[in-house]
Amino acid sequence: MRILAIDPGYERLGIAVLEKKLRGKEEVVFSSCLRTSKEEEHSKRLEAIGKGVADVIAKYKPEVLAIEKLFLVTNHKTAMAVAEARGVILHEAAKRNMPVREFTPLQVKIAVTGYGRSDKTQVTAMVERLIQLPAGKRLDDEYDAIAIGLTCFATLRVT
Amino acid sequence: MRILAIDPGYERLGIAVLEKKLRGKEEVVFSSCLRTSKEEEHSKRLEAIGKGVADVIAKYKPEVLAIEKLFLVTNHKTAMAVAEARGVILHEAAKRNMPVREFTPLQVKIAVTGYGRSDKTQVTAMVERLIQLPAGKRLDDEYDAIAIGLTCFATLRVT
Numbered sequence: 001m002r003i004l005a006i007d008p009g010y011e012r013l014g015i016a017v018l019e020k021k022l023r024g025k026e027e028v029v030f031s032s033c034l035r036t037s038k039e040e041e042h043s044k045r046l047e048a049i050g051k052g053v054a055d056v057i058a059k060y061k062p063e064v065l066a067i068e069k070l071f072l073v074t075n076h077k078t079a080m081a082v083a084e085a086r087g088v089i090l091h092e093a094a095k096r097n098m099p100v101r102e103f104t105p106l107q108v109k110i111a112v113t114g115y116g117r118s119d120k121t122q123v124t125a126m127v128e129r130l131i132q133l134p135a136g137k138r139l140d141d142e143y144d145a146i147a148i149g150l151t152c153f154a155t156l157r158v159t
Numbered sequence: 160m161r162i163l164a165i166d167p168g169y170e171r172l173g174i175a176v177l178e179k180k181l182r183g184k185e186e187v188v189f190s191s192c193l194r195t196s197k198e199e200e201h202s203k204r205l206e207a208i209g210k211g212v213a214d215v216i217a218k219y220k221p222e223v224l225a226i227e228k229l230f231l232v233t234n235h236k237t238a239m240a241v242a243e244a245r246g247v248i249l250h251e252a253a254k255r256n257m258p259v260r261e262f263t264p265l266q267v268k269i270a271v272t273g274y275g276r277s278d279k280t281q282v283t284a285m286v287e288r289l290i291q292l293p294a295g296k297r298l299d300d301e302y303d304a305i306a307i308g309l310t311c312f313a314t315l316r317v318t
Contacts, residue, residue, distance in 0.1 A: 042261075043224075046246055047253035065202075070239055080229055083239045087205055087246030094206035102201075 001156070002029070004062035004098070005149030006053070006089055007141050008070070010081035011036060013049060014141030017060040018131070018149035026131045026153055030060055031142040042081075050088045057096060065093040065100045066152035068108065068144070103151050108144075111151035123147050160315070161188070163221035163257070164308030165212070165248055166300050167229070169240035170195060172208060173300030176219040177290070177308035185290045185312055189219055190301040201240075209247045216255060224252040224259045225311035227267065227303070262310050267303075270310035282306050 001021075007014035016031035034052040036045035056062075067090070070083055093100050103111075109118045113126045124143045127133075130150055160180075166173035175190035193211040195204035215221075226249070229242055252259050262270075268277045272285045283302045286292075289309055 041253075041259070043249040043253035043259045046250045050250050050254070080238075080242045083242030084246030084249065087243030088250045090202040090243065091205045091209050091247045091250065094200075094202035095209070100200070100202045 001064075001153075002060065002062040003064050003066050003149045003152050004053075004057060004060070004093075005066045005145045005152065007068055007144035007148060008082055008086045008089060009141065010045065010049075010078070010085050011038075012139070012141050013052070013085065014139070014143070014145035015053065015056055016142060016145040016149055017056065017062050018146065018153065020153055026150065028131055028133050028146055028149075030056065031134070031138060031146060032056075033139045033141045046084055046088050049085050050092055053089050053092045057092065057098075063098065064152065064156075065089070065098050066148050067100065067102055068148055069102045069104050101152050101155065103148055103155075108147050108151045111154045112147045160223075160312075161219065161221040162223050162225050162308045162311050163212075163216060163219070163252075164225045164304045164311065166227055166303035166307060167241055167245045167248060168300065169204065169208075169237070169244045170197075171298070171300050172211070172244065173298070173302070173304035174212065174215055175301060175304040175308055176215065176221050177305065177312065179312055185309065187290055187292050187305055187308075189215065190293070190297060190305060191215075192298045192300045205243055205247050208244050209251055212248050212251045216251065216257075222257065223311065223315075224248070224257050225307050226259065226261055227307055228261045228263050260311050260314065262307060262314075267306050267310045270313045271306045 003018045005016045013034040017029040019029050020026045036048045106116050110116050127143050162177045164175045172193040176188040178188050179185045195207045265275050269275050272281050
């Protein structure tokens with residue numbers, strides 16, 4: 001079972017592919033942070049996100065999309081841009097008939113740390129304990145994407 | 160010059176193609192209201208919007224996308240869904256290298272009625288005076304899309 005896990009963003013977007021083999025442990029097959037350039041026009045930045053996601057799907061062939069829901073918005077303009085990016089991502093999944101699982105930040109925190117008010121450091125630390133990661137440094141966005149993928153595995157297990 | 164004009168929505172989306180020939184008047188080549196079904200999953204509804212827009216682009220070959228910006232949001236959940244739909248639409252335009260012009264509802268009202276606080280009835284009445292429309296009944300969403308297209312022509316004229 002392969003999951004495409006995405007922490008949606010507009011300037012930076014965390015993306016990961018997680019795999020779980022029968023009776024095996026979860027593994028991170030791929031993780032990265034897509035960035036879009038402020039120099040580009042808005043619609044071209046959305047295109048870059050769509051292309052980045054399409055490339056990862058083509059290369060790693062995940063079966064399910066796990067993505068974070070937008071929640072508790074403080075900056076309206078940012079929220080709109082991230083929602084537009086989410087639309088592009090959901091569309092890429094739907095075109096390929098990939099089922100979509102959406103999770104709130106609260107659900108992700110509880111699934112990964114057992115505690116709904118955990119901070120970024122706690123999420124990162126638990127992700128490193130819970131799953132085998134390729135060597136190398138990772139950005140927060142990547143850890144967030146991996147945490148969303150782990151949440152998806154946890155819910156698939158119980159359903 | 161052909162414009163694809165869209166009043167973005169999630170359940171209902173107004174879409175129109177407007178044309179202006181050299182020294183000619185503006186004409187509405189096509190207008191419709193795309194609807195998505197509540198029975199469908201969220202990502203499938205976004206896919207339907209993407210497909211609907213792609214079909215109109217393929218058939219009428221517009222050169223520019225004119226689309227309304229989201230503004231003054233009262234319902235957060237609706238705003239997120241509409242922003243996601245906007246993302247899908249902007250992505251369809253960007254993939255085809257179509258330039259995008261965005262307008263606020265205020266800009267559209269001023270361009271069409273000369274008055275920023277005009278209501279739907281006034282916008283509809285002015286659209287009917289300003290542009291040659293195909294026969295038949297139209298929904299508000301279609302009038303809104305046509306008004307956005309007219310606003311785009313007005314700004315292209317002065318720039």
